[in-house]
Amino acid sequence: MLLGKKKGIVGLDIGSSAIKLVELKAGKGGRFSLLHAGHSPLSPEAIVEGTVMDSSLVVEVAQRLIQEQGVKNPGFGVSLSGISVAIRKIQVPAMSEAELAESIHWEAEQYLPFDVNEVKLDYVTLGNDGDTVDVLLVAAKKDRIADYTGILTQLGKVPALVDVDVFALQNAYEHNYGEAHDKVIALVNIGAHIMNVNILARGQSVFWRDIVFGGNAYTEAIQRELNLTREQAEAVKTGEQLGDHSPQTILGVLNGVSEDLAAELQKTFEFFYTTSSHDHIEEIVLAGGACQVLNLDGMLRERLGARVEVMNPFREIAYSESQFPPEWLNRHAPSMAVAVGMALRTAGD
Numbered sequence: 001m002l003l004g005k006k007k008g009i010v011g012l013d014i015g016s017s018a019i020k021l022v023e024l025k026a027g028k029g030g031r032f033s034l035l036h037a038g039h040s041p042l043s044p045e046a047i048v049e050g051t052v053m054d055s056s057l058v059v060e061v062a063q064r065l066i067q068e069q070g071v072k073n074p075g076f077g078v079s080l081s082g083i084s085v086a087i088r089k090i091q092v093p094a095m096s097e098a099e100l101a102e103s104i105h106w107e108a109e110q111y112l113p114f115d116v117n118e119v120k121l122d123y124v125t126l127g128n129d130g131d132t133v134d135v136l137l138v139a140a141k142k143d144r145i146a147d148y149t150g151i152l153t154q155l156g157k158v159p160a161l162v163d164v165d166v167f168a169l170q171n172a173y174e175h176n177y178g179e180a181h182d183k184v185i186a187l188v189n190i191g192a193h194i195m196n197v198n199i200l201a202r203g204q205s206v207f208w209r210d211i212v213f214g215g216n217a218y219t220e221a222i223q224r225e226l227n228l229t230r231e232q233a234e235a236v237k238t239g240e241q242l243g244d245h246s247p248q249t250i251l252g253v254l255n256g257v258s259e260d261l262a263a264e265l266q267k268t269f270e271f272f273y274t275t276s277s278h279d280h281i282e283e284i285v286l287a288g289g290a291c292q293v294l295n296l297d298g299m300l301r302e303r304l305g306a307r308v309e310v311m312n313p314f315r316e317i318a319y320s321e322s323q324f325p326p327e328w329l330n331r332h333a334p335s336m337a338v339a340v341g342m343a344l345r346t347a348g349d
Helices: 057-070 096-108 142-154 165-177 217-225 230-235 251-274 296-304 324-341
Strands: 010-015 017-027 031-042 077-081 085-093 119-128 133-143 158-164 184-190 193-201 206-211 285-286 307-310
Touching: 010 057, 010 142, 017 057, 017 324, 031 057, 031 324, 057 142, 077 142, 077 165, 077 324, 085 096, 085 206, 096 119, 096 133, 119 142, 133 142, 133 158, 142 158, 158 165, 158 324, 165 184, 165 193, 165 206, 165 285, 165 324, 184 251, 193 251, 193 296, 206 251, 217 230, 217 251, 251 296, 285 296, 285 324, 296 307
Parallel strands: 010 077, 077 158, 184 285, 285 307
Antiparallel strands: 010 017, 017 031, 085 133, 119 133, 184 193, 193 206
């Protein structure tokens, strides 16, 4: 299912540059504790633009991560984004749930950029005004789903959930920060290749977009400007000192890419303003491996006129500091948001 409480699952976020794993344990009163959390780099040739190019390499890295963490739970979830996923809010004539289930494929055909026979559909009703029903429709290409669930199968795991990055991100945010009913917030997950945007207005998700822009742009700019290898550029980008180079000494290069990133977000926000009744985003919450680039938060604050903060997806999750050192969690937490969002779900949700 695409909008994926019955049995807890392990969230496995298979990204273009790293695989992230999170398993939680549900407690009383909706509290969760952290059972497992892992992060392992992935070679850039394994997944290109969301397409699995080397499944054996992905399986090898994921298997090692699972074994290192000692995960026993067989139920796993994966999440998708990019051009293989479409999200639409549509209106259909008022009808019963049974009638809607029968007609949703026909309704979806009118709104999706894909052949409806090539996708898996999921939907949820959002409300009605008597004559019409608002429906949130999610579609993902069957072949892309098969690529990612196939990795789980090769790992000997049960594909218990297929989620969508923007909704997993929202799930992690709302669990840790609550539902913001009094403002407009943009959740922005900056991965290596894709930037996911989910705008929440008065507690409701109202706008979604995946933008082809991410942390790779910083890496490529550093390589180009300083004549470094990809591995060296990644090291400097993530805070390591490399000879005379450090994030502080290459701030000009980083700022140039951050300007481009801010411009992409600004265009997205302006499109949102023209298609909604809202004209200002009050807060931007950043996640993803690239969101901690030096000075990015300050640049977005200045350029977009909004409060900016980096999400901590473990903010309201209990954990043992002896098992999960705070320094490790703080470094990796923003990139774990999608995995946390999946782990908060359960099979059959």
